[in-house]
Amino acid sequence: MQIKSSISASLIDIHIFLIIWLGQLVSTVGSGLTSFALGVWVYLETDSATMFALNILAYTMPGILFSPLIGSITDRTDRLLVMILSDVGAGFTTLGI
Numbered sequence: 243m244q245i246k247s248s249i250s251a252s253l254i255d256i257h258i259f260l261i262i263w264l265g266q267l268v269s270t271v272g273s274g275l276t277s278f279a280l281g282v283w284v285y286l287e288t289d290s291a292t293m294f295a296l297n298i299l300a301y302t303m304p305g306i307l308f309s310p311l312i313g314s315i316t317d318r319t320d321r322l323l324v325m326i327l328s329d330v331g332a333g334f335t336t337l338g339i
Contacts, residue, residue, distance in 0.1 A: 262322070269329045276336055277301040 277298070285294040316324045 262325070266325065266329070269332065273332055273336070 281294050281297045281301075284297045285291065288294075
């Protein structure tokens with residue numbers, strides 16, 4: 243009976259992990275597509291490759307600059323909470339555009 247309960251518990255854990263993983267995948271793909279679409283829109287509106295490049299740079303640089311600091315903070319806190327807060331922040335930023 244103990245083996246059966248541990249198998250069902252591990253299946254529940256895998257199910258929860260897959261839900262969180264799929265949500266994170268959708269969020270990451272959506273953020274990337276939003277960044278690219280915004281860059282294309284900037285290029286079409288301004289007809290300037292420089293403005294397009296600056297837009298992509300503005301999207302990429304915060305991740306490069308803040309990753310070491312945020313990574314060390316995330317290692318000390320609840321990762322699920324950090325993931326939820328970052329996705330909510332990304333959603334509000336996208337709505338602000």
